[in-house]
Amino acid sequence: MVSDAESAPVFAKPPVTLREVAAAAGVSVATASKALNGQGRMTAETRERIRETARLLGFRPNSLAQSLLRKRSFTVGLLTNDTYGRFSLPLMAGVSDALVDKGVSVFLCNVEDDQRLGQLHVEAMLDKRVDGIIATGKRIDRHLPVDLSNLRIPVVYAFTQPDPGAVGLVSDDAGGARLAVEHFLRLGRRRIAHVTGPAGFAVVHTRAEAWRGVLKENGLTTSEPLLGAWSEGWGHEAVEKLFGKAGRGGQPDAIFCGNDQIARGVIDALRERGIRVPDDVGVIGFDNWEIVAEATRPPLTSVDMNLASLGREAGLALLSLVDGQPAAPGIRKLPCRLVVRQSCGSPPG
Amino acid sequence: MVSDAESAPVFAKPPVTLREVAAAAGVSVATASKALNGQGRMTAETRERIRETARLLGFRPNSLAQSLLRKRSFTVGLLTNDTYGRFSLPLMAGVSDALVDKGVSVFLCNVEDDQRLGQLHVEAMLDKRVDGIIATGKRIDRHLPVDLSNLRIPVVYAFTQPDPGAVGLVSDDAGGARLAVEHFLRLGRRRIAHVTGPAGFAVVHTRAEAWRGVLKENGLTTSEPLLGAWSEGWGHEAVEKLFGKAGRGGQPDAIFCGNDQIARGVIDALRERGIRVPDDVGVIGFDNWEIVAEATRPPLTSVDMNLASLGREAGLALLSLVDGQPAAPGIRKLPCRLVVRQSCGSPPG
DNA sequence: CCAAATTGAGAAAACCTTTTCTCACGGGAG
DNA sequence: CTCCCGTGAGAAAAGGTTTTCTCAATTTGG
Known part of the structure; x- marks a missing residue:
């Protein structure tokens, strides 16, 4: 029998912190941090003990704190104006797919064709210290209703008109x-x-x-x-x-x-x-x-x-930009693919 | 003429911090913080001077630092398995739409029907301290391939099968x-x-x-x-x-x-x-x-x-849950709407 | 057996903001 | 003239993690 008192405030207990892990393992937070990150010097035994303690306690580092220090949030923004369209969805899936493995999460920002909404979203993303932005849309030859040209973070354009000098990916x-x-x-x-x-x-x-x-x-x-x-x-x-x-x-x-x-x-x-x-x-x-x-x-x-691939490539391109690798600006075209069904006929032979 | 040296490392300069604003205004960070938040006591003149300085410097508070302190990230996760479908897109747009005005950003997480991917995304979201999660899918009568039942953050289910005792929104x-x-x-x-x-x-x-x-x-x-x-x-x-x-x-x-x-x-x-x-x-x-x-x-x-409305409602429901307002668990059905075109005929009269 | 080098681990600063305390100062009351 | 209080503003702690620096203890070399 599950009592109400038990099921209701189930999301009250705060997450385990590094401090608690350190205390439980009988070491300092510094040592605990180093143990978990494979940094610093200590006995293999100590390192293992700390790791085990962390595992037992279900410790997961607070990304917010990490981001604050490292100046990398492992977060990118995905801007689109293709609200109901079918282009952005596979593209977004590709982006998300390329990034999730690297621990990067994607903010979805739907700006319609609304300047104000675009501004709002970009500011929210900047405030949240996204590492970069992917701009995507429903048309290769139109700009989003936002100005991304003077941001202090890298921007990649996928399936939308890039700013001059920026990195753009489109289908060929x-x-x-x-x-x-x-x-x-x-x-x-x-x-x-x-x-x-x-x-x-x-x-x-x-x-x-x-x-x-x-x-x-x-x-x-x-x-x-x-x-x-x-x-x-x-x-x-x-x-x-x-x-x-x-x-x-x-x-x-x-x-x-x-x-x-x-x-x-x-x-x-x-x-x-x-x-x-x-x-x-x-x-x-x-x-x-x-x-x-x-x-x-x-x-x-x-x-x-191949919009999913396009999305993946865009994600990877952004990531390398974030890592400081200079990317050749300009538009890169990704190949299409013919999916043969029955409407085109078979070879004469 | 824009020189290369000027345009290339354009995203190097770090954002303005509160400390810099305080220094520029000749006050302490504490005072600066209070001035900008309308807290504390100080002369109207001081407050205004600080505000003006902040405006001039283009100061925007670092959300990461705020979140760390407030234990609210103003961020929610949106989980879906409807990668290419047409249901999730309007729904997501509705969610995003309802939340952006409150400064809440949405993490888009596409889990396909993959347990591992689901796990990965949920952990990433938890690590990033999302305030809550919206689960959505392509079928009302199927669960997502993730277990969201014992999270310490609120979850709202929209257009997917909710866990027992959870808050669910579906179309009627x-x-x-x-x-x-x-x-x-x-x-x-x-x-x-x-x-x-x-x-x-x-x-x-x-x-x-x-x-x-x-x-x-x-x-x-x-x-x-x-x-x-x-x-x-x-x-x-x-x-x-x-x-x-x-x-x-x-x-x-x-x-x-x-x-x-x-x-x-x-x-x-x-x-x-x-x-x-x-x-x-x-x-x-x-x-x-x-x-x-x-x-x-x-x-x-x-x-x-009315999937966009459904999304909006889901967003708002999650927000009130995050704010600690207990919501009645169970499934809430939102009305549909008939869009009359020409295939059904006109009244006999 | 002593000096030097290495090892293991902790203290503290840093990231940026918010909030609670504390404190100096000036004015009003007694 | 003294005491108290209100006012304006700063100091410091907190939030969770990483990293550099420091230091004591142990091992190595001579």
Whole structure:
């Protein structure tokens, strides 16, 4: 039977301090500290006795005290404005994953697109003496609504526009696009269209350039990319434009889409027109948003930006900056990866 | 012109300390502290002079030192296993949102479904002296892979299975289901089917019970819910089952779906069969996953679990626990909200 | 057997802030 | 003129840990 008196104030007893360990082991705090950290000189027997005592008492050093002294909090801030998006989550997981093993914890700071909120969070992080900051967002070509340029701690930008002279990590969108188009070429497709998002996004142009580049390199005729919205609806419309005038020989046998939602719209529209995917037309998307890619019929081949890796790299980059290792400023691009499902077809052989 | 020597080691200068402020103002640290905190006694003139000095020097108190003394770190941990999911993100945003104004920062800890990782994160949080922990996940009826039952700090569970005797916050799934079914009834629908996820999920039964309950209360005949998967594919199949035998008079005029993906599959399948939505059959989904709900044709009416509010409430609950206010243990259910779009139809009038 | 070197361990300062005491000084009351 | 009290401000301890310095005791070398 558990009494109320027993269960209620269960979180009252304070943690064990080094002083208590020292007392229990019959040594000074200095000796105890050195014993546990493998520092200083003492008999192996003493060291072991202290360690055993600490273990028995469940001693865990107070990070706050350690941080105060060492001027390292083993804490970093993660700033994002991608509240509901799907980009920041894998990225955050990657960051967290890279850092937890080194004993570094991550402050999650959601700043929306709000200056005031950004300011608030940055100040809170600074006050808590974070060792560094990772800035991330939903767009590679936009700044967060905060100024991180004159902080006295290192900053790494991942999947967001870096300040000039700062360290930035982004996905290699051009490379990702090449991956898709070259895959189509290997499968024998020759008339490859590109349906993508609005002109206002930098990645729209990056990917379109790469698409066009691969076609040119292979001596194929190029056309204009179809710019629209990042939506299924636009995918439908685009199919209308591409296949509207029936019977024309110039209709594509492959469509490279700017994201998975567009691709989904494209595939649905093609099916409704009785055009078979992948037999008549192959489709490749971008983002590899699994829940969408796997629900299309057939399942969607898509370019994955490896956001978790990006997050991991960002975490590691920040850490080495914190350790005083100067990092080459500028933007580093991390490779994408093509996840092949069934929407792109199989080799002709 | 900015010289390299100037821009490179920009994060070398240490922050201003209270001691420096005191020196600059010609007082002791004690007086400086009191001046800035509005404590102690001194001439208004002295206080103002110190404040002005602090402002000029850009002094910000070191949270680490404050925490050490006050035994409050103004920091909480947020534990989740929903790495890529869409539930935890709005929830986390809500938590962060509720706490940032009170100067509390949130440690993001992604534990996947990994015991070791969970252990690691909890220990890191404890070492950093978080004031409390919020546990959240992707399923209401599953525990996180960590034992939080004997911590000496308060824990609040949000959208995950709480330990017995703990404080838990979840969405009111039964209420949400009622919202949907009653909406159908108000629109004059009478034969309302229910297509939902696998039997292994508690919410499947909760929502199904509520659905059946509303039908019974209104004297309508009830049937068995169709249990399957949380996927579009299952939505398709379910339509097959419901409308397979053509001509039967008992075919539904409304379908309440267990999530938005199922609803999406249902709507697509209905369209392919030439059944008009919402004219012939109304459809309502669950989760209000906007990116899906808005892409269905027609846009999907759906039950929103108000996850951001849930997160906010969880944050506030934890805070009052931290402040020593005893909270009633047990599970508190927060209301859902029906977001009406076009898939459910309009009133007959 | 003595001086020197080494060893084991503790004292104390430092990190930065808050808070409780203490104290000097000036003014008012008796 | 003395006593007491209120006022303004500083000294010091506390919080938990790390690290440098110091010192006594023991061992080594001559």
